[in-house]
Amino acid sequence: MRLLILGSKEYPLGTSDDKIKSGGMEVYTQNFVEYAKERFKEIIIITRKFKKTESFEKKDNVVIHRVRWISGFYLRNPTFNFFSFLKALKLEYDVILAQGIISTLFGIALSRIKNKKIISRPAGIAYVQPQYFFLIKFLLKKLEKFAYSHVQAVVFLSKNEKEEFERKLGFLPRKYAIIPTGIDIEKFSENSKGSRNITFIGRLINVKGVKYLIKAFCKLDKKRNYKLIIVGDGPQRKELEKIACREVFFTGWRSDIPEILQATEIFVLPSLSEGLPVALLEALASGKACIVTDIGLPVKNYFNAIVVPPKDVESLQKAILKLINDKKLRKKLSHNARRSAEKFSWKKCIEEYEKLMS
Structure with a gap:
C-alpha cells in the first residue's frame, strides 16, 4: 500500500527556517513515519520547501516532496496546502492521510479526483483556537463540519478528543477510530x-x-x-x-x-x-x-x-x-x-x- 501524508509543515524535524515553529502535528508525523515505513510499500510526504532543503528526496521507501508556500500566520497553511494539492495531483498513491482542516479539504478534492480513500486526523478543533478572530472562527466551523463528514474515516487520539469533537461540532463522523499516539x-x-x-x-x-x-x-x-x-x-x-x-x-x-x-x-x-x-x-x-x-x-x-x-x-x-x-x-x-x-x-x-x- 502506498500512503500519501498531507498537512505536516516540516519533514524531517529540524529543517524549517520559518519564524513560526512547528508543533505536535510535525512531531506526530515524524514518529508515525519512522514506524509505519516498515509496513507500507511507500510513504509519500508533501511538506514545505525551505532554503536549505531539496525539493525532492527519497530515503528507502519514504519519498519527500517539498513545495513552495507564502509566509505569514494566515497565509502559510492554506498556501502550503494548495501547492501540496497541485503536487499530489501528479503522484500515484493508494490512500490519503490528511492532518488538520485545510489539508483535509484539499485531501477530499484529491480523493474525488483520483478515486482514493481518505482518512483524516483533525489534530484539534481549529475554530475554537483563541488566535483566530470571529469571522475566521465562523468560517472554520462551517468547513470543519463539512470536511469531517465527507471523509471515509476520522482518527481521534483519545476518547476525550472524540467527546470534545462531538461537543464542539455537534456531530460524530459516520466512521471513526480512537488510535492513541505511540511512544518508543x-x-x-x-x-x-x-x-x-x-x-x-x-x-x-x-x-x-x-x-x-x-x-x-x-x-x-x-x-x-x-x-x-x-x-x-x-x-x-x-x-x-x-x-x-x-x-x-x-x-x-x-x-x-x-x-x-x-x-x-x-x-x-x-x-x-x-x-x-x-x-x-x-x-x-x-x-x-x-x-x-x-x-x-x-x-x-x-x-x-x-x-x-x-x-x-x-x-x-x-x-x-x-x-x-x-x-x-x-x-x-x-x-x-x-x-x-x-x-x-x-x-x-x-x-x-x-x-x-x-
Whole structure:
C-alpha cells in the first residue's frame, strides 16, 4: 500500500527556517513515519520547501516532496496546502492521510479526483483556537463540519478528543477510530539527575496555558531554588517572557528531550485543550511526577499525576508545592507514570491504521 501524508509543515524535524515553529502535528508525523515505513510499500510526504532543503528526496521507501508556500500566520497553511494539492495531483498513491482542516479539504478534492480513500486526523478543533478572530472562527466551523463528514474515516487520539469533537461540532463522523499516539519508551530513562527543575514542553500558544504556569511558579518562595524550564517556541513567547520572573528559562526548540526530562523533577502540562500530547507521554515514560489540567488526559488523579482545573493559577501553585514538599508522593507518581506509558505502542498504533485503511 502506498500512503500519501498531507498537512505536516516540516519533514524531517529540524529543517524549517520559518519564524513560526512547528508543533505536535510535525512531531506526530515524524514518529508515525519512522514506524509505519516498515509496513507500507511507500510513504509519500508533501511538506514545505525551505532554503536549505531539496525539493525532492527519497530515503528507502519514504519519498519527500517539498513545495513552495507564502509566509505569514494566515497565509502559510492554506498556501502550503494548495501547492501540496497541485503536487499530489501528479503522484500515484493508494490512500490519503490528511492532518488538520485545510489539508483535509484539499485531501477530499484529491480523493474525488483520483478515486482514493481518505482518512483524516483533525489534530484539534481549529475554530475554537483563541488566535483566530470571529469571522475566521465562523468560517472554520462551517468547513470543519463539512470536511469531517465527507471523509471515509476520522482518527481521534483519545476518547476525550472524540467527546470534545462531538461537543464542539455537534456531530460524530459516520466512521471513526480512537488510535492513541505511540511512544518508543526505550528512548526515555527513569533515572533522574537530581536537578530541581520544573519543566513544560510544547508550543508557546494560548491554548497551552503557559501563562498560568508562569504566574503560579513565580508566586513560589524563591528560597526553594527551583527553576521553571520552558521548552519550545511560538508566537506567545515575547508575551510570556514579559511576565516571567528571573527563575524562568526559555530554551526555544530542543531535540534532546529525553535528556531534558532526565534533568526534570516535575513536569507540568497546563493546557486548556489537548488530544493526546506527545510531551505528556514522554514525561510519563521518563517517570516524571506530572501535573496536568482536567481536560480528559489519560491520567488518574494522585495515581500517576496531579490533576487541576484549567486556567486556575492557585490550584497549579498548590499542586507544585505539594510535589516539592512530598517526596513520597513524587516517587509514587513517578513509578506509576512509567507503567502507564508502557501501554502506548507505535506498533499497535500502525496496526490500527492499517485496519482502517484496508
